[in-house]
Each structure stands twice: as structure tokens, then as C-alpha cells.
Amino acid sequence: MPKQIAIYGKGGIGKSSTASNVAAACADEGYRVTIIGCDPKSDSSITLLQGRRIPTIMDLMREGIDIKEEDIVFKGYKGVKCLEIGGPEPGIGCAGRGIIVAISLLKKISRAIEDTDLVIYDVPGDIVCGGFVAPVKKGLVNEAYVLTSGEYMPLYAANNICKGLSRLEMTLNGVICNSRGALNEEKIVSEFAKEVGSQLLAFIPKDVLVQTCERDGYSVIEKAPDSQIAAVYRKLAKSIMGKREGKIPVPLDDSRLRELTRI
Amino acid sequence: MPVKKEKEPLIMHPRPSSIVAALYTLRDLDTDVVILHGPPGCSFKHARLLEEDGMRVVTTSLDETGFVFGGHDALVEVLEKVIERFNPRRIGIVGTCASMIIGEELHEAVTQVQPDVPVIEVDVHAGYRDNTKGVVMALESALASGIISEAEFERQKALLKEATLVEKRHGAASKEYLEPNRGDLKYKVAERLLELIKQGKKGLNILNAKKETAFMFADINLAVAQVAQKLGYGSNIVNMVNLDDNVGLPKNRRNAREIKDDLKEKGFEIHHIIGGLDEYPVAGNTADKIIGEKYSDYDFAVISGVPHALPMNNIKNMELFSVTNGPRQVIPLKEMGHTHVVVEIDLHPKTLGVSHIVESEFGATLREMVKDA
Ligand SMILES: Nc1ncnc2c1ncn2[C@@H]1O[C@H](COP(=O)(O)OP(=O)(O)OP(=O)(O)O)[C@@H](O)[C@H]1O
Numbered sequence: 001m002p003k004q005i006a007i008y009g010k011g012g013i014g015k016s017s018t019a020s021n022v023a024a025a026c027a028d029e030g031y032r033v034t035i036i037g038c039d040p041k042s043d044s045s046i047t048l049l050q051g052r053r054i055p056t057i058m059d060l061m062r063e064g065i066d067i068k069e070e071d072i073v074f075k076g077y078k079g080v081k082c083l084e085i086g087g088p089e090p091g092i093g094c095a096g097r098g099i100i101v102a103i104s105l106l107k108k109i110s111r112a113i114e115d116t117d118l119v120i121y122d123v124p125g126d127i128v129c130g131g132f133v134a135p136v137k138k139g140l141v142n143e144a145y146v147l148t149s150g151e152y153m154p155l156y157a158a159n160n161i162c163k164g165l166s167r168l169e170m171t172l173n174g175v176i177c178n179s180r181g182a183l184n185e186e187k188i189v190s191e192f193a194k195e196v197g198s199q200l201l202a203f204i205p206k207d208v209l210v211q212t213c214e215r216d217g218y219s220v221i222e223k224a225p226d227s228q229i230a231a232v233y234r235k236l237a238k239s240i241m242g243k244r245e246g247k248i249p250v251p252l253d254d255s256r257l258r259e260l261t262r263i
Numbered sequence: 264m265p266v267k268k269e270k271e272p273l274i275m276h277p278r279p280s281s282i283v284a285a286l287y288t289l290r291d292l293d294t295d296v297v298i299l300h301g302p303p304g305c306s307f308k309h310a311r312l313l314e315e316d317g318m319r320v321v322t323t324s325l326d327e328t329g330f331v332f333g334g335h336d337a338l339v340e341v342l343e344k345v346i347e348r349f350n351p352r353r354i355g356i357v358g359t360c361a362s363m364i365i366g367e368e369l370h371e372a373v374t375q376v377q378p379d380v381p382v383i384e385v386d387v388h389a390g391y392r393d394n395t396k397g398v399v400m401a402l403e404s405a406l407a408s409g410i411i412s413e414a415e416f417e418r419q420k421a422l423l424k425e426a427t428l429v430e431k432r433h434g435a436a437s438k439e440y441l442e443p444n445r446g447d448l449k450y451k452v453a454e455r456l457l458e459l460i461k462q463g464k465k466g467l468n469i470l471n472a473k474k475e476t477a478f479m480f481a482d483i484n485l486a487v488a489q490v491a492q493k494l495g496y497g498s499n500i501v502n503m504v505n506l507d508d509n510v511g512l513p514k515n516r517r518n519a520r521e522i523k524d525d526l527k528e529k530g531f532e533i534h535h536i537i538g539g540l541d542e543y544p545v546a547g548n549t550a551d552k553i554i555g556e557k558y559s560d561y562d563f564a565v566i567s568g569v570p571h572a573l574p575m576n577n578i579k580n581m582e583l584f585s586v587t588n589g590p591r592q593v594i595p596l597k598e599m600g601h602t603h604v605v606v607e608i609d610l611h612p613k614t615l616g617v618s619h620i621v622e623s624e625f626g627a628t629l630r631e632m633v634k635d636a
Pocket residue numbers: 009010011012013014015016017018039123124125126178179204205206207208209210211214
């Protein structure tokens with residue numbers, strides 16, 4: 001059984017960049033990796049595909065295509081299998097139902113989520129409805145990670161995610177800090193991780209390289225393999241691929257959370 | 264290259280629902296109580312009817328709040344209450360559009376409550392083109408919980424595929440819009456049928472009915488045999504029925520036996536068994552073969568139940584009398600070449616919760632017309 005992970009965190013905090021860089025780093029190590037974008041804006045795999053956009057499962061469904069594996073799985077950097085679920089246009093229909101339909105389809109037709117070593121589900125920042133937890137509820141995710149900075153709002157979101165995970169009786173397997181340059185950031189996030197019953201796996205510095213590579217359609221692993229930040233992603237990838245027990249997180253109460261961000 | 268599915272043509276008239284199909288399938292599987300996870304009014308009419316057959320149907324009654332906040336707690340509560348109140352030996356949980364769209368996991372409630380009896384969960388909604396999808400989903404779930412065998416599952420699946428095709432060819436799914444029609448006047452049709460019998464014409468008397476509807480359709484075949492007998496032409500009539508009681512789910516076998524016993528008691532002679540009560544999509548082919556071999560020179564045929572599942576090959580030169588319960592089936596049958604089409608309105612509800620043949624209007628008309636003969 002492959003390692004099946006999902007990365008959660010506040011909208012815009014860096015989940016997709018982290019997911020694609022971790023995917024690329026794992027592929028460098030020789031792992032077979034699959035990345036599944038569960039965001040209607042379908043931006044999870046662009047940097048693994050040199051900026052190319054692939055047809056999404058929902059695009060094909062709308063066109064009435066008899067969907068087969070080869071129509072939706074695209075090989076990106078070093079053979080990483082990329083899939084995008086996609087969704088309706090903003091403000092129309094029901095994106096959550098789209099995810100549910102796509103996940104049941106995937107379970108039926110795709111070996112990409114079985115014949116592989118790592119599957120990463122890249123979910124949108126806001127788990128707005130039941131549909132967006134379909135990968136977890138349908139048993140396709142066995143490890144969850146939370147990405148946050150040391151600022152109050154991202155931590156608040158991270159804490160809410162811990163609430164959701166504990167409600168779903170899902171384990172938290174690690175916290176990742178994506179730095180936004182807040183004061184004492186590493187210490188704050190590390191403390192947060194400990195208090196919810198987990199640990200800080202990596203501190204990713206804020207580095208403009210992430211954005212410039214992204215603009216050209218690449219991960220830093222591919223475009224700037226010798227950079228310092230590439231080394232950080234590699235280390236994180238190793239840590240994710242290593243064996244570690246997860247624990248059902250215990251969310252903090254709000255006053256403790258506020259206190260924490262003041263240290 | 265991605266291959267486009269052939270776009271299925273639009274069908275505008277309302278058709279049977281997959282949710283309801285799942286409910287009936289659970290009944291055939293001898294489920295005691297089914298929980299509909301959804302709005303209180305969903306599938307109301309059929310839920311009520313199924314109680315006549317001894318299966319309880321309850322609802323989690325999701326309302327606006329349930330749609331927004333999810334219905335997990337409601338499902339847990341209803342499941343617990345069902346166990347306590349009805350002490351069922353087998354429970355079904357059936358989804359609806361509302362609960363499926365918001366991503367309810369039926370299994371979560373089962374995991375939480377941990378009933379000690381089997382629970383068949385069906386993640387169905389009403390948005391499938393063919394209602395047979397609801398049957399397949401219920402059977403898949405029954406297979407997963409070890410209630411039916413792999414062989415029975417495959418058999419049912421093949422039959423359902425045929426049933427879907429039958430509807431596409433000449434049934435409810437054959438046209439963009441089908442006008443409902445009350446069919447020909449029963450009195451007139453009966454008059455013509457009696458005329459043929461009196462002329463000493465040879466006739467086929469075929470029952471090809473879907474499951475419990477046979478309780479009433481069989482009455483038509485019975486009446487035809489009885490009036491022919493009374494008029495002294497009983498030996499001109501050949502009876503074929505889909506009442507094999509060695510195939511199908513327990514309820515279907517039971518019903519076939521009950522109808523057969525009733526027919527026998529009333530002196531009805533079965534010349535050919537053309538299949539079981541769930542074999543109506545294919546039993547017509549068996550009948551067709553027998554007719555081709557033995558009766559292709561017959562003058563007329565009475566076909567009750569699902570007449571449009573009988574191939575026209577060997578009967579096209581006969582005068583056809585068909586009896587259906589679908590007002591939308593009249594026009595397709597006429598187009599196939601059935602001369603007389605009679606509709607037994609509201610037949611299905613009258614065949615729930617019964618174990619004996621139920622009198623039909625057409626049967627009663629025939630009997631009345633030869634009363635003084
Ligand atoms: N460590 C970093 N240093 C600099 N920029 C970063 C870093 N991580 C992410 N970014 C930038 O932040 C922006 C948002 O990142 P990304 O799209 O990955 O966030 P997200 O969490 O996936 O957002 P959403 O919730 O909308 O899906 C991107 O432009 C990305 O390049």
C-alpha cells in the first residue's frame with residue numbers, strides 16, 4: 001500500500017508549492033509519486049509539467065467523455081503522475097460533489113493511486129463542504145500534514161484543521177512551517193506542533209526562488225536543484241517518506257493559541 | 264485520445280427512480296427496515312407501498328439545517344431507534360440526492376452504532392439515467408455483505424442489463440417524450456378476443472410479468488383460459504408463464520410458487536414455463552423460440568405484463584392483445600404492431616402485500632361477458 005498523504009493549511013499558505021516540491025524531491029530519490037489536485041482551480045501540478053495545464057477530470061466529465069486512466073494521468077517531472085480533479089466555474093454548480101464523483105471514479109479506474117509509492121492529495125485551503133474531505137472519508141488518505149506559518153491567522157486555521165481531523169479520527173503526522181518571516185516563527189510553530197500532539201517536520205524559509213521558478217513553470221527541485229531551499233524540501237521529503245506514527249491531534253483553545261503567537 | 268461517449272438522447276417524461284429501485288431490491292432481499300437518509304418526502308409513495316409488503320421504511324428527515332450542517336447525527340439517531348423499536352434482522356440504509364450531494368458517508372453511522380445485524384448500505388441518488396442502476400448498487404452492497412452469492416449477483420446484473428435494453432428499444436426510455444395513454448376500451452377488446460375464440464381460432468396466452476405484478480397479470484391469462492374453456496375451445500389455447508420458482512431472490516421464488524399454486528387450483532394448465540419472475544427481460548426470447556418451433560401458425564396472442572419484451576419475430580402475423588400497466592407503454596406497443604393494448608391502471612400497488620392472484624379489470628370484463636354463455 002502506498003503512502004497516501006494530504007497537506008492541509010490556510011488558503012494561500014503554500015500547500016501546492018510544498019506538495020509539488022516534495023513530489024519532485026521524492027521522484028529524485030527514485031520513488032514513484034502521484035499528485036492529485038483536489039482544488040477546482042487545478043493548480044497543483046503545473047510546476048511539475050513545465051507550466052502546462054492538463055485537462056481535469058471534471059473537464060472531461062462535462063464533455064461527456066468515457067474517462068479512462070490515460071485521459072487523466074499525465075507524467076510530469078521524472079515520471080511524477082499528475083492528476084487534476086478540477087471543478088465547475090466559480091459560483092456555479094457544486095464543486096464538492098465534483099470531488100466525490102471524481103474520487104469514486106479514481107477508485108474504479110486508476111492504478112495511479114495503487115501502483116505507486118506516494119500519493120499526495122493537494123486540497124484547497126478551505127474545506128468548505130463535505131466533498132472536500134472525500135479523499136479522507138473514502139479511505140484514500142492515511143496520513144495528514146498541516147502547513148502553517150507562525151502568524152496568528154494561519155495557526156488559527158491549522159488549529160481548526162486539527163479539530164476537523166480529530167472529528168474524523170484521522171491522525172496528524174506532522175506540522176510543516178512555511179515561513180512568512182514572523183518573529184520567533186520556528187519556535188512558535190514548533191511549540192504549536194508539540195501542544196497538538198505532533199512535531200515540526202521542517203522549517204521552509206521564505207525564498208523568492210519559489211516564486212520565480214513557479215512563474216516559469218518549475219519546482220525549485222527542478223529549476224534550482226542546488227539552492228538552499230531545494231535542500232530543505234529534500235529533507236522534508238525524506239522525513240515524510242520515513243516511518244513515523246501519527247496521532248489524532250488535540251486542538252488548542254483559542255486563548256492558548258493567542259498566547260502562543262506572542263512568544 | 265479521450266473518447267467521447269455517445270450522447271444519450273434527452274428523455275423528458277418522468278421515469279422510475281433509482282432510489283425507489285434500490286428500495287424494492289432491498290425488499291426482495293428480505294430486509295426488515297430501510298432507513299432513507301434524506302428529506303422527509305423523498306420517495307414517499309413507494310415507501311408507503313412497501314409497508315404493505317411488510318418492509319418498514321423510515322426517513323432521517325433531513326431539513327435545511329441538515330443540508331447545511333450534515334446529517335450524520337440524524338442517521339445515527341434513527342439507526343439506534345430502528346434497532347430498538349423494530350428489532351430487525353436485516354437493515355438497509357439508502358442514500359438520496361440530498362445526502363449524496365453533501366457527501367454523507369452512510370458507513371460512518373454504521374461504524375459508530377455497530378449493530379449486530381447485517382446492514383446493507385446503498386450510496387444511491389435519483390440522478391441516474393436508468394433506474395436499474397439503483398438495483399445494481401443495492402445488489403453490489405448485498406454481495407459485499409455476503410447476503411447474496413457472486414453467481415446470483417452476476418445473474419441479476421445480466422438480467423438488469425437486458426431490462427435496460429428492453430426499455431431503450433420499446434419501453435419508457437425509447438423516446439424523447441412519451442404521451443401517457445389509457446389504451447383501448449377493455450369492453451371492445453374483450454369483445455374482439457371472445458369473437459376470435461368463438462371462431463375456434465388458436466391462441467397463445469402468455470404471462471411475462473415483472474416480479475409481484477404477476478399477481479394481477481396472471482389473472483388476465485387465467486381469465487382467457489377460463490372463458491375459452493367455458494366456450495368449449497379450451498384446447499385451442501396454449502399457456503406460457505414466467506413462473507419458474509427455482510430462480511431468483513427468495514421473494515420472487517416464493518411469489519412464483521404462490522401464483523402457480525393458485526393457477527393450478529383454478530384448473531389452469533401451464534404448458535410452458537418461460538423463465539422466472541425476475542427473468543421478464545429475457546423470458547420473451549424463450550417464448551419466441553418455443554413459438555417458432557411449435558406455434559408459428561397460431562392466430563392470436565394475449566401477452567400480459569411486459570409485452571414489449573417479447574420479440575416480434577414469430578408473432579408478427581398474429582392478432583396481438585397486450586396488457587400493460589404503463590400508460591406510457593401504449594404508444595410504443597402500438598408502434599411495435601400490437602393491435603390491441605389494454606392498460607391496467609394502478610396495478611402495482613394492488614399487488615403488494617398479497618399472496619394470491621388479484622382480480623384484474625380486463626379479466627373481470629372477460630368473465631362478465633361470458634357469464635351467461
Ligand atoms: N517558501 C516560500 N517562499 C516564497 N514563496 C512561497 C513559499 N511557499 C509558497 N510561496 C508562494 O506563495 C504563493 C501561494 O502558494 P500556494 O499556491 O502553494 O498556496 P496554497 O496553500 O496552495 O494556496 P491555496 O489555498 O489557494 O491552494 C505562491 O505564489 C507561492 O509561490
